[in-house]
Amino acid sequence: MNTGTYAQTHETILKNGKELFLKEGFERANLREICRLSGVTTGGFYRHFKDKADLFSALVEPAIQGLQAQYSASEKLCFTVLENSGIDKIWKVSAEALEDFVSYIFDHLEAFKLILCCASGTKYAEFTDWMVEREIKDMYKTCELLGKKGITVRRLPPKELHMLTHAYFSCIFETVLHNFKKKDALNSMKTLADFFSAGWRTVFGLGDGKNKSLRGILV
Known part of the structure; x- marks a missing residue:
């Protein structure tokens, strides 16, 4: 004992x-x-945890809270840049935010393996959808800010927007599911950003992105 x-x-x-x-x-x-x-x-x-689910939460909740705090900071920065600077600057800020997002995940890799690979039967099985829904809210706000700058953005049907945003986060989390090394995961984000940036410009009707561009994703 x-x-x-x-x-x-x-x-x-x-x-x-x-x-x-x-x-x-x-x-x-x-x-x-x-x-x-x-x-x-x-x-x-039971003197330490209410049940098995409570134990699981204790293992993953600190990492989730840290990621959400980092996301909030990146979110605030992106909106500030969008409001006060030229559209082109958001590209650099978004790329840095994405790198920080993935870097945080790999700095807390075991917790995110639990969340992404082992959470079936817990509320954390919905983690990807939590991130998607938060991102979609940010995208709608981004579209509003662009509208104030005189940039017209084509509105996508909600289900299509959810599908595309879910695909984006799924690609990010594949680096955990398939046991990427941190360096390889960060390198792959460059390809991912290029791929989705081109797609967002097309579906949002933003042309070639040289002047009136939008990454579409804040992380």
């Missing part, structure tokens, strides 16, 4: 829970096995 302090036992449960979730996924991971590996009874486990 585990004879450590409360804090030590807590960390042991987190460690063994993470390892088992990564190996088996949330749904197949057995709470009794987590307890056995951690040297605690199920009663002892």
Whole structure:
């Protein structure tokens, strides 16, 4: 049995829970096995976490909160640039934001492997859709700001916009699903940005993007 302090036992449960979730996924991971590996009874486990889902949340929530905070900072910067500078500058800011986004994910890789590969049966299985919905709201705001600058943007049907934005985030997260090295993931974002930038210019009716261009994605 585990004879450590409360804090030590807590960390042991987190460690063994993470390892088992990564190996088996949330749904197949057995709470009794987590307890056995951690040297605690199920009663002892419940003094630390309400249930298996609570343990999973403890493992991934800090990384998600950090990513959302970084996203919010990039979001604010992009809108400030869009309001106060020429359209062309948003390209550089967006590229840097995307690199920071992916870099953060790879700096917290195990947490995002849990979220993207092992979260079936938890609320975090909807993580990609959470990001998509937030991004779509930002895209609508971007279109409004462009309209104030006299730049007409063709409105896409909501389902089409969701589909395209989901494809974008899916491409980003493929780097985690397919075990990219961080350096390779960051390099692939350059190709991804070029590919989607050209597509957004076309579907939004923004021409060749030399003067009135829009990346369409804030990360």
